Amino acid sequence: MIKTDEVTLTNFQWPTGYYNDGIEMGLGVSDKLDFGYLVSEVPASAAGTYTTNKFQAAPTKLTKNTINQDHQLQAVVMNSACANSCTGKQGEQNALTEQKLMSEKLGIDLNLVGVASTGLIGAQLPMDKVTAGIEKLSPHHDDNVTKAVMTTDKKPKQACVQIKMGGKTVTITGFAKGSGMIHPKMATMLGFVTTDAGIDGELLQQTLSQNVDTTFNQITVDGDTSTNDMVVVMANGMAGAPKLASTDDADFSIFQAGLHLVLQELAKQIAADGEGATKLVECNVEGAFSDLEGQEVAKAIVGSNLVKAAIFGQDPNWGRIISTIGMTNAHVDIEHVDIEVNGIKMVEDSLGLPFDQQAASDSMGANKVVIDVNLHVGSASGQAWGCDLTYNYVKINASYHT
Template identity: 45%
Template sequence: PGRRTDAGFAFLVNSGNANAFTGRAGRDAVAASAATVANALAIPERHVLVASTGVIGEPLPVERITASLAALRDGLAPDRAGEAARAILTTDTFPKGAAARVDLGGVGATIIGFAKGSGMIAPDMATMLAFLFTDAAIDRDLLQAMLAGVADRTFNCITVDSDTSTSDTLLLAATGRVAMGPIAAADDPRADAFRAALHAVMLDLAQQVVRDGEGATKFVEVAVTGAASDGDARKVARAIANSPLVKTALAGEDPNWGRIVMAVGKSGAAADRDRLAIRFGEIVVAENGQVAASYAEAAGAAYMKAQELVIGVDLGIGAGTANVWTCDLTHRYVEINADYRS
């Protein structure tokens, strides 16, 4: 939930240890670290928000954190966001950041954010941490609703390996430092502009997570249209994006579109074979329930060599749509996760 205070707030984040499935000791560690941050910054404990990511089930050595907090406080500076983005990484190969400027009725405001995530990534939201900040003045409840709605179309539409995790956090802080009347209602024209900018930042971060998927060599958009409902479209898109057979075919640059048909069938969404159409980018692969007369396997194989791919599926039975972003499944993914704790 959103929080507002004139006393200030703090985010405390650690990587390498998820502090999950650690029982009472884990709860005590959170309380101790939050209390130490509150004391160091002279803010209420309830305004210290704590996030962790890393190995599950290992006790958190909280004393190592609390012993460092005075130095962290003294080192706080507006130009250290890049260091913060790097500090929270686990198996990530690069820090992930994004920013946008937005005109709010003639007043400029900024939205910035950084995130981490590479494996155990699937909707709702997986082992991903994301922290967003804006200087716009906006009502807390409205901002909460915006954040949830945009997350459903960005972070909850990505998958690396279909696995969720114990550690997932998305936090947005609005400082209200811009001199402007606050955005207090959804019908305020400035709300649409802010929402669009927020969507741009969050989609950028979400797609960076997929691009950095463990062992990934392909960035893939699964675009589903013509479903009975948006919910059905999302079922189909997720079934394709999460299929090990589809993902390994992508890794092998094999245009095995039969595996896409399989994923549509297993999704549980309403479908009609004789209305189904499949595309690889602009290449029509199948239509009316069979391979397209114009399709050439060589063209599909050539398309699969690209690093960025679009798989299009039209179910032909309604107006439902969905987009999900994923990556391929490679030998390197197996190596990373086989050796994760070694």
């Protein structure tokens, strides 16, 4: 796990050399921002991770192909309300048209523009509105673009850190959207990170992929992986710090710690804002055979519908936790598993302990519930985040289309 004690979150602000806009284009409900862009003043190193869903959406495929050419971007155009997924050749052409229109507006190369969409699967983008929307976008330094990608989100997800690299102040700022269909394997989950650090594109890709595995890929709301998941990072180097070219560079560890904290904070905010959710659930696993197995166990626990429902009902039913552990492929010493919920030890050596049931139930009424597990089979660890399963989740998703 990445140590983040060297960096702390700060108030949201854009790094040097970025601007954005978010507008209402009329794609979805009225009086809601649903279209926007994010732009760097200069070409930036870029990296991305993408959904593993076989029905990968047209904008996701286009952005992946664009970044993979030379790991550079300068702008991303994005919308909510319409995912442009499962839309065939017309959907692919619409994504290409968006890319072309944005490149012409900004006067930059076509291959420096990414495209991102989220919302209802199966609907074609209304290209007359898209064309008009691109014309209306103008440079701002507010946070409206972070609101333009929201669907069922109750609020935008934002995170920012500042670090010192080569004596220069470097800012790493990210935003994300996601509330339902969240089980990333990189739901409708989108994440965007900007930084004024300078870093080689291939190194940025390697760093992003590693850190997404322990942050965004360790959250779950409902076990569903969307067709549109994507996390994109842009690094334009405008802070003036020495450019990172290797993991051996003196400032690489602090940059990685900063990036990790931003990704982790955004991931936690998505989990906490799960559709219908009333609380964030965090699971910390220690004593695992490997970090991969620790992550597997942690994510299985926060993803269990029985565990999620028990947490909603404030029921300290540790049997649902231990049975979930037993269903994983991880190494488990079945006679030596320990479980705590909100600091209350309920299981030791795989046997239930006497504890104050009412106090435990009351503690689960907080807006965050922490489950700690020790598997006692190694020295590795894992962490994951999810939310409770409520009546409102069913209500929201029973009528999402209508």
